[in-house]
Every structure is written in C-alpha cells, then in structure tokens.
Amino acid sequence: MTAPVPAAILDDLERCRVQRRTLAILIAGQIVSGLGVGAAFSMGALLVAAVTGSEAWSGMAATMNTLGAAVFAIPLAMLARRRGRRVSLTTGALFAALGALAVTVAAALDSPALLLPSMAVMGIGSALNFQSRFAATDLATEATRGRDLSLVVWSTTLGAVIGPNLAEPSDALGIALGLPALSGGFVIAAAAQLAGALLYAIALRPDPLLLALGPHRVVPAGPERRAARGLAILRANPTARSAVLAVALGHAVMVALMGMTPIHLMGHGGSLSIVGITISLHVAGMFGLSPVFGILTDKIGGRAVILGGQAMLAAAMLIAAVGAESNALVAVALTLLGLGWSASNVAGSTLVSGAVPTAQRPAVQGTSDLLMNLAGATGGALAGLILAGIGFSGLALVLLVPVVIVTADQLRRRR
Template identity: 55%
Template sequence: MQNESTPADAVPGSAAVPVLRGRRESRPPRLQRRVIPVLVSGQILGGIGMGATLSLGSLLAAQLSGSTAWSGMAATMSTLGAALAAVPLARLAQARGRRVSLSTGAVIAGTGAVTAITSAAIGAFPLLLLGLMLLGAGSAVNLQARFAATDLSRPASRGRDLSIVVWSTTIGAVLGPNLFDPGEAVGAALGLPPLTGAFAFSVAAQLAAAAVYAGGLRPDPLLTAMASRAHDAAAPRPQGGLAVLRSNPRARYAVAAVALSHATMVALMSMTPVHLRAHGASLTVVGLTISLHIAGMYALSPLFGWMSDKVGRMPTILAGQGMLVVSLVLAGVAADSRGAVTASLIFLGLGWSASVVAGSALVAESAQPQDRPALQGVSDLGMNASGAVGGALAGPVLAAAGYSGLGLASLALVAVVIGWTALQPHRTPREMEQP
C-alpha cells in the first residue's frame, strides 16, 4: 500500500500519469498568455478591413443597382457569407486547429475585397454581391477568434478572455470607417472606381491578419486543449452542433440570444449610412457616426466580460437588451436629428456588445468540452444567418416605413430575447460553469 509520503511517480503503473497531468495543467496558462496577444493583433487588422468596407458596401450597392431598396443587400451578403463560412471554418478548426482556420478565412476575405473593386470597375452588381459574400468570411474569422480565446481559459475568466479579444477589434474597426476619404484619395491615385479605395486597405489588412494567425498560433490553442483531454477514456463521443441544440435548452437560449441581438444591430446599422446620405450628410459624417457605433460595439466589452463573470451571463444579456431598446426608441422618435441618430447608434453598439459577450460566454460553457467547437460553429451560423435576414428586410422596411419605422419594428426582436430570458432558471456565475 502506498505511503502518504511516497511520491506518486514511485508507484508502479502510475508514474507517467501524474507527471504528464502536471505538465498539461501548467502548459495551458502559459500558452494562453501567448495566444491572447496574437488574437488581439489579428483582430485589429481584421477590424480595419471590416470597418473600412461594410458601410461603403451599402452605398456601392445602391449605386450599382440604381435603387436604395437594394442597399441592404450589402449587409445581407456580408452576413450570409459569414454564415456560410461559420460551420466549415469551425470544422477546419476542429480538424487542423485555429491557426489554419483563422488564416484561411482572412485570405478569403481579402479575395472578396479584390472582387468588390472589380465589380465597381465593370459595373457588375451581381459580382459586388459575390465580393461582399466573400468578405463575410472576415466576420466569421472575427467571431471564431473570440471563441479561440476560450479554448484554454479557466471558467472564472472565460468572459474576460473572450471580451479582451472582442475589445481589440475597436482599434481597427473605429479606424476603418475614417479611412473613407483617405481611401478615396488612394483609390483615385491608383485609378480605382469611386467608393472602392477603402477596399484596397481591406485587402492589405486581411492578408496581414492571415500572416499573424499563421505565424503566431504555434502551438495551436484548440489542438492543445483537445490533446489535454484525449487521455480521458471516459469522455463521451463528440456530438454535432445541432444535436447539442436539440438536447440542451440552455444552449438553445444562448444561441438565440446572440443571433437575435446581432440581427437587431445589423438591421438598423446597415441602413443608417443610407438614411444619413439621403438627408445630406457627407461621407465624413457617415464615417464618424459608424465609428462611434463600432466603438460602442467593442470599446466597453471588457466591462461586459467582467459583468458576465461576476454578475452572471443572463443579467448581462438583459442589460444589453435594455440598451437596444433605448437605441431603437431613439431611432423611432428622432430619426430627423443627426445627434439622436448618432446616440442611437452608440446605444445600439453597447447593447450588442453586452448581449454578444455574455451570450458567447454562455455558448462556450453550455456544452461539454468535446462538443464546443461544433456548437460554436452553429452559433456563428445562426448569428450571421439572422443578420443576413435582418439586413435583407431592412432595405424594404426603410423604403416603405422610413428609418423611424425600421427602428420601431426592430423592437420585436428585443422583446423575444427579454421574454425568453425571463423563462430561464436563474444561475449564479459559478453554477454556469457546469454545462
């Protein structure tokens, strides 16, 4: 019988397990400290590409199609592309790791920016839609990166780690819309068509992000996390994301809260540049408004991550829905005031941030570890599909009911999340650590 003072590695048949387990337990925290800066760098570069092109996409769509009713297709195709890329990129991550998945998505997004420039040069609206869809892969990378931050994180800091990566997008995303005018100057010097100069910046930013992910995520965080669990012979076989949703009510709620909050944000945000331009605003004013909105989306995400860890995921989601209500009411009652529209877009970003940070943390912990990549892929698919529908419907609603009508109609989505949250059993942050 083993004496209490006998080292564990002196017991026959048990020598390797304690030693290797100690190494596995000590390696992830050190690797996590390296992973976060790499993800932050990639998010800054990816954010430049996203912020520089998303709003101009709606203006370019209206120009090439000849109708503002088609302007919503810019956000629709971008979010559709992100939706279509979500599950394949998640499967690629599970098979080859985050490094390959994130860098591949960034290259696809850069290709989309080149396609968008080409579409403007030849006046081909369908080609623009294809380019915007490929650009959506950049949004899929943005979303997957936040989950990459949780691969090796501890449950008590999961919301914080995720929110740091979300926050890092602030730098690039706020800078991006302010590249409208410089982009036009660069585009003119390069002989590019109007409204496409910022897409050239996006090409460079996405390719740089791909290089950061490919070179920096070594060893790969997801493959490391999966390897650390491979010794557990009692672990059940992995399920698909849809199977997890069918059997797990908490996962269904988390995925729905993220998806509906995103749809609300896309619907109003994508139509704001068209609304402002129709009321005589310059590209500089449009860029500043979108910059403030994107700052709201990302700048305070660490605060919402802290709230999510300390107060709870669901209370933070409810706080986010409250801010969305403020945004939509402002848009509904004061659409003719540029100041009110700007305030509305700031609250829209803040509400999105609180809801998505807390909802994403809840997604990450709503399934067993071996099922998380699949559930995360399905969550990103649902998030972007909902955004695509919101963007597609926003154009016709804007044409039929105006910006005020769009804001008030979007309150229905918020009502669904608030009602669903009220039906959920209350859990403390510690209880939420267990799926």
C-alpha cells in the same frame, strides 16, 4: 534542496503561458482585420446603391456580408476541429482578402452580379473574427472565460473605429489607383486580411484548440458524429439554445439598423464624414466596453448581462424612432445599439462555450455563428425594404420585436 514541482502544476503553468500568448496573437489579428472591416463597413451600402442604382438594394451589402459569414461559419469551425485554429483562421483571412479584391473588380466593371457574391466571400472575414472570440476560450478557465473572450472582442475596437474614418482617404486612394469611387476601402480591407493571415500562419503555435482537445482530437464517426452536430446539441441543451437565441436576434437587430444608417444619413444631407463618425461611435460601442461585459458575465452571470443588453437595444430603437431627423440623436442611438449588441454577444457567446464539453464546442460555436449570421442576413435584407416603405423611424420600431422576444426568453429562463 528545492522540492520538485509536481507535473500537474507544470501543466497548469504551461497552459497559462500558452493562453497568454494565444490572447496576444488573437488581439493583434483582430486589430489588423478590424481596420479592414471598418474601412469597408461604411462604404458597402453606398457602393451597392451606386452600382445597382437603387437604395432599395443598399441593404444587400450587410446581407451578403452576413450571409457569407453564415455560409463559412460551420466549415471554418469544422476545419478548426480537424486542423486547429491556426489553419482555420489563416484560411479564412486569405479568402476574405480575395473577396475584398473581387469587390473592387466588380465596382470597376459596374457589375451587381459580381459585386454581391464578392461581398458574400468577403463575409468570411466576419466569420473568422467571430471564431477568434471562441478561440480565446479554448484554454480559458471557467473563472476567466468571459474576460478572455471579451478581450479579443475589445481588440477589434482600434481598427474598426479608425476604419470608417478612412472613408474619404480610402476613396481618394482608390481614385488615385484608377478605381471607381467608394471602392478604395476594399483595397485597405484586402491588405489588412492578408496581414492577418500571415500573422496567424506564423505565430499561432502551439494551437490552442488542438491543445485543449488533447486525446479528443480524433473527429467522431457514425452515430457519435451525428450526435456531435451543433443543432443536435442545441436541441438537448436549453442553456446553450437560449444563449444562441440572444446572440442571433441581437445580431439581426444590429445589422438591420446599422446597415441602413449610412443610407438614411446621406439621404438627409449628411456627408461621408458624418457617416464615418456615426459608424465609428457605433463600432466603439460594439467593442469598446466588451471587457466590462466579459467581467460582469464572469461575476454576475450571463443572463443578467444579456438582459442589460436588451434594455440598451430597446433604448436605441426608441431614440432612433423619435430622433430620426437629428444626426446627433441617430449617433446616440447607434452608440447604444453597439453597446447592447456587445453585452448580448459577449455574455451569450460565453454561455455557449461554457454550456458544452470541449469536444463539442467547435460544432456548437459554428452553429451559433451560422444562426447568428443568418439572422443578420435576414435583418439586413428586410431592412432595406422596410426603410423604403416606412422610413428609418418605422424600421427602428419594427426592430423592437426581436428585443422583446429575447427579453421574454431570458426572464422565463431566469424564473
């Protein structure tokens, strides 16, 4: 007779089964939503410049998107803490779809006052994409946390790389629907987010976060609740705090340079196709090698991977500064920018998740995304002004400052 399998082993087997299913659903959702985000990414700055009539406002596209992601980061994290990842991700995708539709209405009305807030609401799509990577760690083991997180980050590659190359076809679609030029990509973004919402609502069962929390599912109250807030945890946890700094400043550098690249290229005779190819290479860098960075994080540690990411960011800034007049060198710089962001984000996010207990993770993860997106919004807002003042080369050199700050912090922590 075969001996019965111990209950503990059955629990572990069930946990692995649910984790595999969760990863498959998150990957599918990222592919779908990445298609919409990629289609809108390359058009946002151009649409803002067209509606406002000023390139100085073009940076507000990335700014409002990241500001919206920042505003919604903690509410989505707290919703996940109370109701689970399924409800949180579904709600976020629905709001992102509404934001994308509102952008098309604002473009039709030629209204900057409606366009910018609509882009902020659409930014919740970025917030839920970032939360998806943390959802991959809810049931992951310590040995596979970086790999599982990076697989979800990687899955955005397909949609996000194809998306920018839909700039011209989506523009034609928008015009065929009677919409203004440059707004068609947002119709695709709305449809993609609605598809993602349907997927999460139907398929993300059982909920990975609620399963991981187990007996800790009850939200703490009083002093215990205040102690569980993200900023309080970060103040008491130097490992998590250093990781959040790397994630936030790396995101600020990425948003600032990437957001201004379409304006720079178009101003130097580039076509929408050139813009699409350049942004596609950048997005491929952001997501394509993320599993490599995840596995390296598990094997050699997050700090080493973050330092490697900062080296790539520094190289990107120097190439952009020297080769600003060359479309090919700008494309190389944007590719390195994506790779440096990917290494810093994957390693930093993995360190954030591993540095705190499961019950504290939603609060810390939400705070990390809040600070990351606030940094990105600041970078995007300042980038337009810097570009107008000292050009693309000057912007790249200024962005070396946050890279130096993160590198010094990581070297200090390593010692």
